[in-house]
Each structure stands twice: as structure tokens, then as C-alpha cells.
Amino acid sequence: MADILKRTTLMVRDAEKAxxxxxxxxxxxxxxxxxxxxSGTQLAAGKKGDKTRLIILKCEDDLIGMIGLLEWLDPKQDAPEELPRQIAFGAPIFVIASDDAAAAVERARALGSHxxxxxxxxEVTGADGKKKNMIGCSFWDLDGYFFEVNQLVKVHD
Known part of the structure; x- marks a missing residue:
């Protein structure tokens, strides 16, 4: 079996709220x-004995595209006071395919997202060479992770 990317885990301030x-x-x-x-060995964060909580969320697939939300319970980790408003080098950009991009941005806004x-x-030209009309938007989650949300409207032959 070839390697697959099954999950991205994000450090969050409050796993339940996230x-x-x-x-x-x-x-x-x-x-x-x-x-x-x-354990203090595999994860390049925290130290041996730290107590954490991991919530893993999924969309439609049980193996790929999951998001892990990792909160330090004891000791609590310091989180930045100011959340980013610009993508920094090394920061992920999450791309979401949505059936309703406008509704996604409104739900994010209602929960306090920037x-x-x-x-x-x-419009974009896909890997197959066909032009696609899209509706797109972008926003940050409550811990400063950036999301680009795209809705496919039409594929041109």
C-alpha cells in the first residue's frame, strides 16, 4: 500500500470549542x-508526562481528510494573544470543497471567525484542462488556521 495522508492534527486552545x-x-x-x-518521543511538542486531549473529526471518509484537535490539559500551553491575519511561511492552508460556500462563510462568521x-x-483550469466556474471564500478558524472554501458551479466542456 502506498503512503496516504489521513489526518492533520492542529494544536488548539479548547478542543471542545474547536x-x-x-x-x-x-x-x-x-x-x-x-x-x-x-511519551516524550514521537511528538515534537510538549514533554513526557504532559496530559492532552485529542478529538478527531471526519467528513465523509473514515480514513482520509480528518482533522485532529489537540489540547494540552496539564500543563496548559501558552497560545498567542493575537491570532494571525496573514498566512505565514510554514502555516497550512486548508482547502475545502463545499456545496454552499456562502453558507459556510456565514456559519463561520456567526461563531466569531475572521x-x-x-x-x-x-474561474480555474483544472488538472484535466477543463475550465471550472467556482464560488470561493476564505476565513480563519478560532485558533488561527486558514481555510479556503470553494464551491464548484459549472465545468466547461
């Missing part, structure tokens, strides 16, 4: 929710 955001904005469902103690770009129409 999980509610992802459920409400993107319709993700809880796949796993567990406390665990760090909106970078309101829904707008745009």
Missing part, C-alpha cells in the same frame, strides 16, 4: 475523543 466550530461550519462529525499522556474574503465567483 470541535463545535468544525461541526457547525463544515458538518464534520466526531470520530474519536480521548485523553492521553505524551473572514478574509467574502464569497465571489472565479
Amino acid at each position: 470541535a463545535q466550530w468544525y461541526s457547525h461550519v463544515f458538518g464534520m462529525t466526531r470520530w474519536m475523543d480521548t485523553p492521553f499522556t505524551l 473572514i478574509h474574503c467574502e464569497p465571489h465567483e472565479w
Whole structure:
């Protein structure tokens, strides 16, 4: 079997609040929710003995495209006071395919997300060479992770 990217885990201030955001904005469902103690070996964060909580959320697939939400319970980790309003080098850009980009941005706004770009129409040439009309928008989640949300409107032959 070839390697696959199955999950991205994000460090969050409050795993429960973050999980509610992802459920409400993107319709993700809880796949796993567990406390665990760090071994001090594999993860390049925290130290041996730190108590954490990991919530894993999924969309439609049980293997790929999941989001992990990792909260330090004891000791609490310092989180930045100011959340980013610009994507920094090394920061992920999450791209979401949506059936309704405008509704996704409104759900994010209602929960306090900073909106970078309101829904707008745009066109792209896909990997197959066909032009696609899209509606796109972008915003940050409550912990400063950036999301580009795109809705396919039409594929040109």
C-alpha cells in the first residue's frame, strides 16, 4: 500500500470549542475523543508526562481528510494573544470543497471567525484542462488556521 495522508492534527486552545466550530461550519462529525499522556518521543511538542486531549473529526471518509484537535490539559500551553491575519511561511492552508460556500462563510462568521474574503465567483483550469466556474471564500478558524472554501458551479466542456 502506498503512503496516504489521513489526518492533520492542529494544536488548539479548547478542543471542545474547536470541535463545535468544525461541526457547525463544515458538518464534520466526531470520530474519536480521548485523553492521553505524551511519551516524550514521537511528538515534537510538549514533554513526557504532559496530559492532552485529542478529538478527531471526519467528513465523509473514515480514513482520509480528518482533522485532529489537540489540547494540552496539564500543563496548559501558552497560545498567542493575537491570532494571525496573514498566512505565514510554514502555516497550512486548508482547502475545502463545499456545496454552499456562502453558507459556510456565514456559519463561520456567526461563531466569531475572521473572514478574509467574502464569497465571489472565479474561474480555474483544472488538472484535466477543463475550465471550472467556482464560488470561493476564505476565513480563519478560532485558533488561527486558514481555510479556503470553494464551491464548484459549472465545468466547461
